Structures are given as C-alpha cells and as structure tokens.
Amino acid sequence: METGGGVLIVATKNKGKVREFQHAFAPLGLTVKSMFDYPELPDVAEDGTTFAENALKKSKAVGDALGLPVLADDSGLCVDALDGKPGVYSARYAGEGAGDEENNLKLLNELEKLKQGEDTGQPLLSTARFVCALSLYDPVTGKELTAEGTVEGWITSEQAGAGGFGYDPLFYLAEYEKTMAELTLEEKQAISHRGKALLLLTGKLAAQQNQQSQ
Numbered sequence: 001m002e003t004g005g006g007v008l009i010v011a012t013k014n015k016g017k018v019r020e021f022q023h024a025f026a027p028l029g030l031t032v033k034s035m036f037d038y039p040e041l042p043d044v045a046e047d048g049t050t051f052a053e054n055a056l057k058k059s060k061a062v063g064d065a066l067g068l069p070v071l072a073d074d075s076g077l078c079v080d081a082l083d084g085k086p087g088v089y090s091a092r093y094a095g096e097g098a099g100d101e102e103n104n105l106k107l108l109n110e111l112e113k114l115k116q117g118e119d120t121g122q123p124l125l126s127t128a129r130f131v132c133a134l135s136l137y138d139p140v141t142g143k144e145l146t147a148e149g150t151v152e153g154w155i156t157s158e159q160a161g162a163g164g165f166g167y168d169p170l171f172y173l174a175e176y177e178k179t180m181a182e183l184t185l186e187e188k189q190a191i192s193h194r195g196k197a198l199l200l201l202t203g204k205l206a207a208q209q210n211q212q213s214q
C-alpha cells in the first residue's frame with residue numbers, strides 16, 4: 001500500500017492526535033494531513049460498538065471520498081471500576097460536544113460516587129487502560145491494515161501535567177510516578193497505546209511492501 005507523495009492523510013479532527021502522528025511520521029519523511037486540511041468532508045458517525053469498527057468507518061469514509069489511502073485512529077479509556085466505561089464513548093462522555101476538561105470531571109464524579117461517602121484519602125481510584133485501534137484503508141485495493149495497542153495505568157483524583165490531551169492528566173503510570181500528561185511527546189509515544197499500535201502497523205506495512213516487491 002502506497003501512502004503517496006510524502007503525505008499521509010489521517011482522518012482525525014483531534015489536535016492532540018495530529019501532534020502525535022506528526023511526531024511519529026516525521027522521521028519517515030511523511031507530512032501528516034488531517035481533517036483540518038479537508039474542511040469540506042462531513043463528520044463520520046462513530047456509532048460502532050468497538051474501537052476497530054469505528055476506526056474502519058473513519059478511514060473508509062474519508063479514503064473513499066478522497067480516493068487516497070487514509071489512516072484513522074479510534075481510541076479511548078476503559079476504567080475497570082466503571083466496567084470498561086467510557087470506552088468507545090470517551091470523546092463524548094460528558095455529552096455531545098464536551099471538551100476534555102468536562103470529560104475528566106465527569107470521570108472523577110463517577111468514580112467518587114462509587115466511594116459511597118467513605119473517603120479513603122487514596123488518590124488512585126481505579127485501574128484503567130487506554131486503547132487505540134488504527135485502520136489504514138486503501139480505496140484502490142479496498143484493503144485495510146489494522147493494529148491495536150493498549151497501555152495500563154491508574155485513574156488518579158489529582159490531575160497533573162499539561163502535555164498530551166484528553167484524559168492524560170488523570171492517567172497515572174505507577175512505574176514513572178507521573179501522569180501521561182507529565183511525559184514528553186517522545187516518552188508518551190514510547191509507551192502509549194497509540195505508539196504501540198503505530199509500531200505494529202508500520203511493521204505490517206513494511207512486511208506487505210516486502211512481499212509485493214518479491
């Protein structure tokens with residue numbers, strides 16, 4: 001699958017994701033274009049029940065519209081004490097159009113409710129994981145390459161850090177004694193759900209290109 005002309009189109013309107021993809025693909029000589037470069041394209045309904053399903057919906061809708069290969073990312077936070085919520089609803093946990101801050105507060109409120117009045121004074125509220133599903137779709141062949149990555153951590157009641165985006169200030173990594181938002185872009189990419197999924201995807205892409213050139 002050719003990604004074409006040194007440009008990779010990513011079907012996202014999330015500025016945090018765009019920053020991370022730009023950082024990841026720059027060493028490969030690829031410039032990232034996002035949905036901010038194609039304002040005429042309609043939003044894709046993310047009504048699938050899995051991250052993988054939503055990722056394919058986004059890559060296929062944009063890939064078919066542009067006639068070019070497109071990468072999409074559907075990701076989210078799964079919190080064990082909330083039976084895996086917000087999951088595929090992570091972007092709109094506090095309601096349609098909610099921002100990161102509102103979603104973070106909603107998450108803390110939901111976890112506080114579970115304490116049922118008793119204050120343990122514990123900043124770590126639940127185990128959780130970030131999940132990222134990537135889909136690279138080529139409208140010419142109709143083929144899709146997929147990859148998924150996860151990272152385990154804790155939800156902390158004490159937000160910290162100004163890096164990253166979304167739930168990063170609440171996602172505590174015990175081995176670093178930091179939240180995801182306190183990591184640099186490089187550090188986050190080395191351990192994150194997105195970084196791991198990207199590594200798998202680029203590996204699959206290289207293997208496919210090797211096969212084709214044989």
Ligand SMILES: O=P(O)(O)OP(=O)(O)OP(=O)(O)OC[C@H]1O[C@@H](n2cnc3c(O)ncnc32)[C@H](O)[C@@H]1O
Pocket residue numbers: 011012013014017046073074075076077090091100103130164165166167168192194
């Ligand atoms: O669909 P696009 O346009 O790509 O952008 P989005 O923000 O709506 O993205 P998703 O539908 O995949 O929703 C994922 C949400 O999960 C959260 N999330 C995903 N990856 C994250 C990360 O690396 N750090 C913190 N939060 C993350 C964040 O709140 C996102 O809005």
Ligand SMILES: [Mg+2]
Pocket residue numbers: 046091
């Ligand atoms: Mg979305």
